Amino acid sequence: MKLAVVGGGSTYTPELVDGFARLRDTLPVGELVLVDPAAERLRLVGGLARRIFARQGRPGVVTTTSDLEAGVAGADAVLLQLRVGGQAARQQDETWPLECGCVGQETTGAGGLAKALRTVPVVLDIAERVRRASPDAWIIDFTNPVGIVTRALLQAGHKAVGLCNVAIGFQRKFAKLLDLAPAELHLDHVGLNHLTWELGVRRGGPGGADLLPELLAGHADALAADLHLPRTVLDRLGVVPSYYLRYFYAHDEVVRELGEKPSRAAEVAAMERQLLDMYGDPALDEKPELLARRGGAFYSEAAVDLAAALLGGGSPVQVVNTLNRGTLPFLADDAVIEVQAEVRGGDGSGPVPLAVPPLDPLYAGLIAHVSAYEDLALDAALRGGRERVFRALLAHPLVGQFDRAEGLTDRLLAHNKEHLAWA
Structure with missing residues (x-):
């Protein structure tokens, strides 16, 4: 089996390689x-990466190339993990929205739109190649904003699935709190x-x-602290929101x-410099502990599970980003949602979302609102x-x-001219 990682020079990559090495029985990569x-x-x-494979006794070969066509030729799956503009562009995404009193973040709000505009054309070009x-x-997209990028890929007819590590992170956290094995837990994970x-x-x-009532009764304080939200939010909702919901539920505080404080981009850039220095040490043959602070926890395990399922093995039920196809009846069929799905890799049909019960309007309304923004964001990225x-900004x-929206539009275009051919 051949896998290619586009964006393989990312400091994330050793996390991915570690998973491929450890979980070789699940995904036998040659x-x-x-x-x-x-x-x-x-x-x-x-x-x-080669040293990690050697340490784990992994028989597979690791090769590197700057030639995209040569690298992906004959691949069974291609993973995309790009950051168009690098950490410098992320730094801008996290700062100029603050000038207008809005959240500066790389995947949502105005900063997330900027990233989508830079990224979608590049990803579509790579996908065609x-x-x-x-x-x-199969194309497995880990490139943010995953929902918009995955929709662009699917709309263009590519065999693509979007992947995020939020669900697997929650699964691991909940299992630890409940003293269970992660594989014992299935999450009713719903949204975008x-x-x-x-x-x-x-x-x-x-x-x-359903162990959620037990989880909230015994561990709501710990969960709320991790989410940086008051415990009363979890008590009143009776569910566990993604930590990204804090940008909506506590916008002005954020x-x-x-x-x-310094931007997350500045922190990550400093970490990346340290990590690259570490990676150059010929004695290092495992992912360093510092990498856990870089983000993307459990990304490797999620990627291995998904790739294995797409290629005819592994667990058939996964949390993925895929077409709605009537799963959430208040969204268009071609909207991309993030839910549990049966991944039918053997016959090439890919993920089929599991049924979702009717949602409380508290969640359905926000999902519909953000999905409408994503429609407009993709239109802006494509045209x-x-x-x-x-x-798109006015709709968010x-x-x-x-x-x-006017002020943010001016700033977005000014900061991204070099990445937008039409600007």
Whole structure:
């Protein structure tokens, strides 16, 4: 089996490689190709990847290349983990929205739109080249904003699935709190990428006993602290929201906090420099502890499980980003949602969402609102134009005011001219 990682020079990659090495029985990779235009990063990450494979006794071969077509040719699956513009662009995404009193964040709000505008055209170009070089390959997208990028891929007819680590992170956290094995827990995980709620925590599978009341009764304080939300929010909702919901439920508080401390982009850039120094040490043959602070926890395990299922093995039920197809009746069929799905890899049909019971309007309303924004964001990413950018910003629930949308549009275009061919 051949897998290719586009963006293989990312400091995330050793997390992924560690999973491929440890879980070789689940996903027997014969060749892993890391593809990246950044030659020095690729050299450092590729060297560590080979040492990780060797330490784990992994028989597979790790190769590196800057030639996309050569790297993905004959691949069974291609993982996308890109950051167009690098940490410098992320730094901007997290700062200029604050000038208009809005959250500065790389995947939601105005910053998330900027990232979508930069990213969608690049990903679609890569996907077309993948299709020509390896027409049967599955594309697994971990590139943010995952929902919008995955919809762009599916709309263009690619065999694509979006992946996020939020659900697997919650599964691992809940299992630890309940003193159970993670595989024993099935989450009723519903929403859009980075806009999800855990409506149930079931033991043994979709029809199992719901342990969520027990979890909240015994551990609400710890969960609320992790989410940086008051415990009363969890008590009143009776569910566990994704930590990204804090941008909606405590918007003004978050804006104040972001204005008082260094950006997350600055922290990550400093960590990346340290990590790359570590990766260059020929004695290092495992992922360093610092990588856990970089983000993307359990990404490797989620990626292995999904790739295995798509290629005919592994667990058939996964939390993925895929087409709605009537699952949430208040959304269009071609909207991309993040839910549990049966991944039918053997016959090539991919994920089929599991049934979702009717949602409380408290959640359905926000999902519909953000999904409408994503429609406009994708239109702006595909066709460009100041007015389309403005309409997407005006539609976003974290913006929603005419003057703010105007100011954010001006700033977005000014900070992203080099990445937008039409600007």
